[in-house]
Amino acid sequence: MNKIALAGGTSGVGHAFWDALEAQQAHAYILLTRKPIDNPKAVVVDYSDVDALKSVLEAHNVTTVISAISIADESSGQAQLNLIKAADLSTKTKRFLPSEFGADYTPEHVKMIPTYAWKLQARDVLAKTRLEYSIVSNGIFLDYWGRPRVPTRLHQGRPLFLDLANKCASIPGNGDQILVLSHSVDVARHVMYMLDLPTWGETNFFVGERLTINEFAAMAEEILGKFKVSHDTTEDLIAGKVTMLPAYGPPSEPLISFFSGLHLLSTKGYFDIDAAKRESSQVSSMKSIKVKDIIEAWKE
């Protein structure tokens, strides 16, 4: 029988996983957390102490660790590495799902989001353990376009390219770049589905929907009416210029640099998911939340 330890389950993507574990009631689980919370499943841990982490995993007979730790700084990146080491040492633990849940990250992504070097490092460390692991990639969370009209546990982040609330679009290049978009609720259900699989592939790509930025924009205009659409050339983006959407917040140098970088990544196809890996992934036949559902939530 599976016994799950969910790390980083108290907010964001991890909270969506906690909701799914609770809703499904199929797996016994504990929540690893750094500070006490009012829940009997919570176990307070110190991520700097590998031996103590190992003891917690063994004491609770944890077979599978799901990490949804933020990986937003050195401390959280190192915390996950220590948790992997502890899981490898634990005689009870067989499987580890690292905190990925985005693109199929490469060093190119890391240039934009330097803390994701910790994700690549976690992959390297996992490959040297005896643990079975899988890199779950789901593209960008669709939650950003639906929030606050479509409930989500994700608390930060902004919608890219299309601002449905303000009916405007900022299209990079020719707009034919493919995006993979998935809602956190579906990714959580997918992770639950994986828990019951007898074996995992090294990668597991979940695709809620795969469409171009132009297709997304056309669907939005069809459902919501005319948008104010701006186009930036690849040269503009390379020069650090980007049309800022109201949803991106008040323009500042760091934000302009961040969003021009992300828009530029899209022109290189970095928000798509490799077709071969996609096709070889183990996926359930569940119905997922679509882009159309999210756009329709913005109808008056």
Ligand SMILES: NC(=O)c1ccc[n+]([C@@H]2O[C@H](COP(=O)([O-])OP(=O)(O)OC[C@H]3O[C@@H](n4cnc5c(N)ncnc54)[C@H](OP(=O)(O)O)[C@@H]3O)[C@@H](O)[C@H]2O)c1
């Ligand atoms: N594809 C996308 O669009 C997308 C969007 C958002 C996130 N993500 C990915 O999803 C994963 C989770 O991100 P998130 O935004 O959901 O995270 P988050 O809400 O910021 O944090 C999740 C949990 O991480 C734990 N944590 C934070 N700092 C820590 C530290 N120093 N040491 C140990 N634990 C720490 C906290 O748990 P406790 O306080 O309970 O210990 C927290 O509840 C990341 O891999 C992220 O890259 C992907």
